[in-house]
Amino acid sequence: MPLVSCQQQAPQATAPTAVPVRLKVLETSDVAESSEYVGRLESVERVELRPETQGRIAEVRVRAGDRVAQGATILTIQPAQTAPQLEGAQAAVSAAQANRNVAVQQLRNAEKGAEIARSELASAQASQKLAKTNFDRAQFLLSQGAIGKFDYDRARTEMEVSGNRVRSAQERVGQAEVAIKQAQAAVGQAEAGVRQAQSQVSAAEVNVGFKQVTAPIAGVIGEIFVKPGDLVSSAQTITNIIQNDALELRMSVPANRLSQLRTGLTVELIDPNSRDRISTGQVSFISPSVDQAAQAVLVKAVFPNSNDKLRNGQSVEGRIIWDRGTGLLIPTTAVLQMSGKSFAYVAETDKSDGKEQKVARMRPVELGDIQQQSYQVLNGLKPGESLIVSGILRLRDGVPIKPET
Secondary structure (H helix, E strand, O other), rough: OOOOOOOOOOOOOOOOEEEOOEEEEOOEEEEEEEEEEEEEEEEEEEEEEOOOOOOOEEHHHHHHOOOOOOEEEEEEEEEEHHHHHHHHHHHHHHHHHHHHHHHHHHHHHHHHHHHHHHHHHHHHHHHHHHHHHHHHHHHHHHHHHHHHHHHHHHHHHHHHHHHHHHHHHHHHHHHHHHHHHHHHHHHHHHHHHHHHHHHHHHHHHHEEEEEEEOOOOOOOEEEOOOOOOOEEEOOOOOOEEEEOOOOOOOOEEEHHHOOOOOOOOOEEOOOOOOOOOEEEEEEEEEEEEEOOOOOOEEEEEEEEEOOOOOHHHEEEEEEEEEEEEEEEEEHHHEEEEEEEEEEEEEEEEOOOOOEEEEEEEEEEEEEEEEEEOEEEEEEEEEEEEOEOOHHHHHOOOOOEEEEOO
């Protein structure tokens, strides 16, 4: 019977299998100091469309979502007003025009009477001047004994009569000027009456027949709240027209950032899923007051929307770029989070066992803001080092790695 040894030979230890990984040589690149805030987009141009007159809708010519040009017909209304109202307004215009013609004729008569009165006044003043000259001569001749008392009295009487004529002519001129002012006021009132009557005719003409409601701006038709046959009034919103070509982001920024806020700062819109930048704009408005409850200030930034990917009322994330510089950026997928701390693996050459091989070394890193799909590295890594960017969940400190080409 063969003897069996109680001792068995121990198996030889095998070297750990190298983990295949991809490497990235770290280089300095442009980095930005930024902050992200949730905000809401609003159209720069948006109108609530209301009819100008009450009536029943005859036809709706657009559908929700249609893009319309400025001046395009949205719908037509058959108003409640009728043709007799237009005829009454036109009759009122004729009456007002007749009153104006009478007032104008009265003004012409007053101006003609004033002209006659001024002519009579000039004649009376000339006669008075001659009578005064004759009286002065008669007075001198009487003192010299050249004429008798009769001739002197006749010269004085003629001078007094000419004075009375001047005063009467002056009164008539004054009365004529008053008549002109009164006639001018009457003409003004008559002209106002004509304008008022004509405006009533214009309103009546608008309200008779079909009334077209047109788009005051170019844009996209929103929900339509009416249908043919509905009775609408001028206070009723029938639809909205929204122009999404440019959108305004409204966001609240903490008041402790006020010293850095200024118009013209770059603002990026961030896709919440991919974290990619989807549009770039600038700060266009900073509220002059701070919300006391939230201790935040309203900031607005305008964004182009030519590709029509954004919508009015949409909630988005906005990233304000405070400053730009240089630094290190590493992919977010290369960062390992453990116990509230951040780590990354770098590739190093190990010669401890007498042969040269690549191994993974875990490094604690201090990270800054996320920029698109990368972290800014504040501390822990240096340019020129080889960062492991794949397979980090299979790694541990000192494990051999096999860099992929």
